[in-house]
Amino acid sequence: MSNDIAIEFDDVVAGYGEFMILNNLSLQARRGKITLLLGPNGAGKSTVLKTLFGLLKVRNGRIRLDGQDITGANAKQLLTEHGVAFVPQGRNLFGQLSVYENLELGGITLGMKTTHERIPEVLKLFPRVSERLHSAASSLSGGEQKQLEVGRALLLRPKVLLIDEPSIGLSPLVVQDVFRLLRKLADEQGVTVLMVEQNVKSALKMADEAIALESGRQVLHRPADELLADPHIERLFLGGAHTMASPDAATV
Numbered sequence: 001m002s003n004d005i006a007i008e009f010d011d012v013v014a015g016y017g018e019f020m021i022l023n024n025l026s027l028q029a030r031r032g033k034i035t036l037l038l039g040p041n042g043a044g045k046s047t048v049l050k051t052l053f054g055l056l057k058v059r060n061g062r063i064r065l066d067g068q069d070i071t072g073a074n075a076k077q078l079l080t081e082h083g084v085a086f087v088p089q090g091r092n093l094f095g096q097l098s099v100y101e102n103l104e105l106g107g108i109t110l111g112m113k114t115t116h117e118r119i120p121e122v123l124k125l126f127p128r129v130s131e132r133l134h135s136a137a138s139s140l141s142g143g144e145q146k147q148l149e150v151g152r153a154l155l156l157r158p159k160v161l162l163i164d165e166p167s168i169g170l171s172p173l174v175v176q177d178v179f180r181l182l183r184k185l186a187d188e189q190g191v192t193v194l195m196v197e198q199n200v201k202s203a204l205k206m207a208d209e210a211i212a213l214e215s216g217r218q219v220l221h222r223p224a225d226e227l228l229a230d231p232h233i234e235r236l237f238l239g240g241a242h243t244m245a246s247p248d249a250a251t252v
Contacts, residue, residue: 003067006031006160006192007052012061014051015216021047023216024061029209031066032190034182036203036224039213045196046089047216049162052194053086054078065160080109083159087149089168089196095138099129099148102137106152115155122151125181143174150181160192161185167199175199179206204228 007029015021021044029035037045050056052063054074062071065082078084093102103122107115123130126147132140137148146166153161163182167175183206185191197203204210204224212220220227 004030006066007035007194008064009048009052010062010064012051012063013059014047014056015059016056020059021216022051025213025216025218026061027211027218027221029192029194029211031192032186033208034186034193034195034206034224036200036207036210037194037196037213038200038210039219043213044216045213046164048213049086049088049164049194049196052078053084053162055086076109079156083156084162085153085156085158085160086162087153087164087166089164091142091145092149093137093145096136098134099137099140100133102148103152103155107155110155118155118157122154125154125184126151141174142169143171143177146170146174146178147181150178154185158191160194162194164196165198166195167197167202172202175202179203182206201228 005028009025009027011024011026012022013020013024025044025048027048037048039045047056051058054077058071062069064070065084068082070078070082073082075086094105097105100119103119104112104115107118110118129140129144129147129151132144137145140148150163150166161182166178170178179202182193182195186193186208195203195207204227207224210220210222210224210227211218
């Protein structure tokens with residue numbers, strides 16, 4: 001395995017109960033880059049994130065992080081021992097608690113002393129949120145709530161950030177703010193970002209690479225800018241992504 005590969009799935013099978021979503025999935029994501037997962041509904045995009053974060057059991061195959069086998073590790077181990085943070089789809093805040101209290105809970109595994117030391121550095125990234133420290137999280141706008149969720153994850157100084165559909169319910173301007181933050185994390189802090197996003201064209205403009213899934217398998221892996229320029233990009237979201245994978249568009 002190349003030493004610039006952060007995340008590797010090797011023939012992974014995973015799903016819910018007896019229903020498998022990932023079917024011998026193999027993929028790689030490079031360290032310090034933003035990789036976008038694409039594909040039609042049910043392709044397995046969110047399942048990749050949940051399986052990597054230990055929320056779903058790997059039935060077969062292996063998952064490696066920086067070359068280390070992490071198959072079977074639970075969410076707490078991935079968070080505290082391997083530097084993986086997950087921002088799931090939707091709102092995942094304690095609405096009646098203040099912004100500051102939500103941040104404190106995000107750093108609970110660090111201890112309060114370290115958490116309080118790190119909160120100011122996170123708030124520098126989110127000036128709008130920092131102005132609302134003592135407001136209930138439920139009173140924040142959708143964009144501010146999403147920024148708070150990301151900020152809470154950043155308290156842990158993750159090496160890998162998994163983020164699922166960050167643009168849901170947000171205005172285009174706020175979405176661009178979130179995307180710029182992810183780009184900054186990758187470029188300036190070397191964070192590896194693996195993202196699922198429905199706002200595909202905007203996400204491709206910000207991402208480094210894109211992986212398309214169909215029926216729980218990788219069918220395409222190309223630089224994001226190449227894919228953005230492809231006139232047949234819509235096929236990815238209607239099924240039939242394999243029709244785009246010509247011999248000279250091999251996995252990178």
